[in-house]
Amino acid sequence: MADNVKPRVRAPRSTAAGETHTLKTLISHPMESGQRKDSDGNTIPRSIIHRFTCEFDGETVIDVTMEPAISTNPYFEFEAKLPGAGEFVFTWYDDDGSVYTETATVEAA
Amino acid sequence: MNIKAFLAVTGAAALVASGALAQQTGPDDDRLVVNNEIEVVTDAPAPDHMEFVRTIYSGWRFRSDETQSLQMDDFDNPAFVFVDQAIDDWNAEMGANGESCASCHEGPESMRGLRAELPRWDEDAGEVYTMEMYVNECRTERMGLDAWGWNSQDMRNMTALLASVSRGLPINVATDGPVRAAWEKGKEIYYTRFGQLELACANCHEDNYGRMIRADHLSQGQTNGFPVYRLKQANLVSKHNRFRGCIRDTRAETFSIGSPEFIALELYVASRGNGLMVEGPSVRN
Missing domain, CATH: 1.10.760.10 (Cytochrome c-like domain)
Incomplete structure (x- = not known):
């Protein structure tokens, strides 16, 4: 597992029905591309987060396939129109099989 | 004081003095508020010991709007x-x-x-x-x-x-008393031309701040934003690492990180920012 992986999420605390909110997520991760070599000339194996999803009460908000060219500490900012109170689940899938999850509860305004 | 009006006056004076055309010169007039909470003053009258500069500006004022905005919210600040x-x-x-x-x-x-x-x-x-x-x-x-x-x-x-945790507090570094000898040494380094290019810190950061050095917009080289997150390194950069990089770019043998020379220079450069506010960790190119 990559070191110091820490998801960070900014989601609204409360919402009215039908309101649109901006969400921000960032996860600290080296996103090693697999293209680099170490000082001895050996290839450093690829180790990236290859998928990121966001769900709201089980419904998909966004589902992203990530490629090696995406830089370190990937950041996503996107919008969601919320039907009302509920819970966001953010999930990052690492090449090494690790899954990082963060949740954010949204209350009714 | 109204910063925009103040800058309009100094900006106009600079235009008259240098006869510069309408190209990108000098700092912009944006205001820095971090997290909608911490008001950070990014210009101030130069401290008395600076003979050749009237107003000191944070490096934030020399960066593009996109880079500036990264520093205005801790979530966006890498x-x-x-x-x-x-x-x-x-x-x-x-x-x-x-x-x-x-x-x-x-x-x-x-x-x-x-x-x-x-x-x-x-x-x-x-x-x-x-x-x-x-x-x-x-x-x-x-x-x-x-x-x-x-x-x-x-x-x-x-x-x-x-x-x-000190953001928004004014830089207030002592320049006299027991630190005086180190401060004088730092000042000497600041004004000494190093390397094959024969450049002193002052040649870029005092004589030519606000101008372009190839694709880069020269700041005053203030240290109030350190350690900085540099976009090109995607990591934090310490003051001494930045000093070393600058001196290396003059094609000189540099002092080493943590050396008495760099500590003296750090003290002197910090004192050139007396009156600006702590911004670190800031975001720069």
Whole structure:
């Protein structure tokens, strides 16, 4: 597992029905591309987060396939129109099989 | 004072004085408020010891709007990834007898104000002390640990955390008393031309700030934003690393990180920012 992986999420605390909110997520991760070599000339194996999803009460908000060219500490900012109170689940899938999850509860305004 | 009006006056004066055309010169007139909460003053009258500069500007004012906006919200500021790691270190019971930073100092907020005064004279040690030296003194004297490398990731993370709690406080570095000798030495280095290109710090950051050096918009080289998150490195950069980079770019043999020369230079350059506010960890190109 990559070191110091820490998801960070900014989601609204409360919402009215039908309101649109901006969400921000960032996860600290080296996103090693697999293209680099170490000082001895050996290839450093690829180790990236290859998928990121966001769900709201089980419904998909966004589902992203990530490629090696995406830089370190990937950041996503996107919008969601919320039907009302509920819970966001953010999930990052690492090449090494690790899954990082963060949740954010949204209350009714 | 109305900053925009003030800049309009100084800007007009600069145009008349230099006969410059309408190209990108000088700082912009944006205002820095971090997290909609911390008002950071990014220009100030130059301290009395500066003979050739009237107004000092934070490097933030020389960056593009996109880069500036990254620093206006801690969530957007990539440096806070590293600050988060430092908070983990702060609370980790890593000392020989289970001490942590927190067990003596409580929260990192207790360090508020320290960043604004450093480097300063340390009476017990009898020398000029920087943040890195205080951190390592705690580690070796009180926690029974090895010193962190001056430029190690752990150290840069910790100095970023300790800077972040002082944001919005004015830089106030002493220039006389016991630090005077080091300050004079730093000033001499600042005005000495180094390297095959024969460039002193002052040639770029005093004589030509606001102008373009190839694709780069020269700032005054203020250190109030350090440690900075540099986009090109995707990591925190310490003051001494930046000094080394600048001197290397003059094609000189550089002083080494943590050397007495760089500590003296750090003190002198910090004193050129007296009146600006702590911004670190800031975001720069």
